[in-house]
Amino acid sequence: MRFHTRKWVKPEDLNPNGTLFGGKLLAWIDEELALYSIIQLENQRIVTKHMSEINFRSSARQGDIIEIGIDVVKFGTTSITLKSEVRNMMTRETIITINETVMVNLDENGKPKAHGKTKIEFVKDRL
Structure with missing residues (x-):
């Protein structure tokens, strides 16, 4: 798995428990998968169609650095299916793994x- 992006957990990223808010993490993952898909499919019109089961295994606290990894599972005719993993660089624990996220390539309509x-x-x- 290639780890493309690192994020620093800041106070505005925390839930009332003082740990990384799951919704914030999912937004970071979705954005990273969209960017990856845009580059791979060479089209800015990409949407998330499906995410498989999401299971939080650990978390992160303020000041921790997390990294987001992506692997391509398969290329469909109009889609790309990706696997992602997020890990905490400070604790070396996996925070979440999403086995399948389907991103769909769209036309101008x-x-x-x-x-x-x-x-x-x-x-x-490509250069």
Whole structure:
């Protein structure tokens, strides 16, 4: 799994228990998966269609640094399915794993559009 992004847990990211708010973490994950999909599918019109079961295994506290990892599970005709994991860099614990998130490639009218991709492409290989 490639870990692409790190986030620093700040006071505004906490729930009343003093730990990382789950909704904030899910927003970070969704944004990272969208950015990854936009780059892979070369289209800014990407939407989240489905996320598999979400199970929080641990958390993070103020000052902790978390990192978000992504792997491609498969390429569909109009979609890309991704796996993600978030881990706490300070405690070395996995916070959450999401086995499948389906991101759909859209056309200018908001309808699913074939993307023609079959494998991961790295930006350096496109230049």
